[in-house]
Amino acid sequence: ACIWRLLPRGTLRAAPGLPSVIALRGAVCAAFFGTEAFLPLLLSRERGLSPLWAGIALSVGALGWSAGSQYQGHARNGWSRHRFLRVGTSAVFSGLLLTCAATWPSVPVWLAILGWTIAGLGMGLISASLSMLALSMSAPGEEGANGSALQLCEATVVAAAMAVGGSLFAVLLSTSAQAAYLANFAIALCMALLAMALVGRTGARGLVIN
Numbered sequence: 001a002c003i004w005r006l007l008p009r010g011t012l013r014a015a016p017g018l019p020s021v022i023a024l025r026g027a028v029c030a031a032f033f034g035t036e037a038f039l040p041l042l043l044s045r046e047r048g049l050s051p052l053w054a055g056i057a058l059s060v061g062a063l064g065w066s067a068g069s070q071y072q073g074h075a076r077n078g079w080s081r082h083r084f085l086r087v088g089t090s091a092v093f094s095g096l097l098l099t100c101a102a103t104w105p106s107v108p109v110w111l112a113i114l115g116w117t118i119a120g121l122g123m124g125l126i127s128a129s130l131s132m133l134a135l136s137m138s139a140p141g142e143e144g145a146n147g148s149a150l151q152l153c154e155a156t157v158v159a160a161a162m163a164v165g166g167s168l169f170a171v172l173l174s175t176s177a178q179a180a181y182l183a184n185f186a187i188a189l190c191m192a193l194l195a196m197a198l199v200g201r202t203g204a205r206g207l208v209i210n
Contacts, residue, residue, distance in 0.1 A: 003156050007149050018137040018146065020201035024085070025130050025150050026157030028092055031192035032123050034161045035096050036061065038169070038184050039116065042102060046177060047109050057113045061120035068124020084129045085199045091122030093192040100185035103178050133202060161187055 004012050010019035036058065043054040068091075072084050098115025101107045131150065138146045165184035172180035 003152075006152055008146065011149070011153065014198055014201055016201045017203045018134065020198050020203075021130055021133045021137065022146070022149050022153045024089075024126075024195055024198040024202060026153040027191045027198060028089060028123070028126055028195040029154045030157045030161040031092060031096060031188045031195060032119060033158050034165055034188040034191065035099060035116075035119070035185060037162055038165075038181060039099065039112075042181055043109065043112070046181070047102060047105075049109065057109070057116065060113055061116045061123075064117040064120025064122075065124040065127075068121040068126075069128055070124070072125050072128060081129050081133055082199065082202070084125045085202060086196075088122040088125030088129070089192065089196045089199055091125065092119050093122075093189065093196060095119030095122060096185070096188055096192055100182070100189065103181045103185065137203070157191075161191060 007022060008019050009015075011022050014020045014023045040051075040054040040058050043049040043057055044051055049057065068088070072079075095115045095118030099112045099119065101115070102109060102112035131147070134146050134150050135143050165187045168183040168187075169180045172183055
């Protein structure tokens with residue numbers, strides 16, 4: 001109810017430019033971390049992985065994130081920030097789609113792990129790009145406030161999405177474990193689709209990696 005007072009004007013309606021950059025940060029992080037919260041449970045409880053292997057499977061997402069971040073930070077191929085955001089959000093959505101398919105027993109676990117790696121790669125392409133965009137679009141003296149807004153939007157949207165997803169999970173688990181996971185993953189996928197839609201409103205097309 002109060003978050004609109006703490007974010008730049010227009011963030012909640014994804015106004016073009018800086019507000020959409022901040023909104024995109026919240027949406028894509030809610031998609032990624034909303035899935036991450038339930039993935040180890042899915043792999044250990046439903047797919048039979050030990051806690052060790054479930055943790056290792058989760059860690060490959062961090063490796064993908066590192067690889068994506070390293071690439072966008074050292075690329076010299078003329079990619080614009082808009083292209084990094086477009087490719088990154090598409091990778092997050094595609095990767096989460098593969099990961100969420102693990103709720104069906106017939107889908108091999110390695111496919112979910114591959115999907116999680118792809119999602120991490122996408123996050124690596126996106127994360128630093130959004131921080132750079134927020135700073136480049138800030139008026140002199142507003143860099144700190146807008147940097148804080150990025151973090152605040154991320155924390156708030158992630159918490160809200162996980163609260164709703166976790167509540168649905170608790171309600172549905174006694175009826176159908178698959179439905180419980182799918183309800184949570186559906187929220188994450190919707191947030192990833194929202195992130196893809198927001199890329200065109202960020203105003204990042206003209207910013208090119210030198």
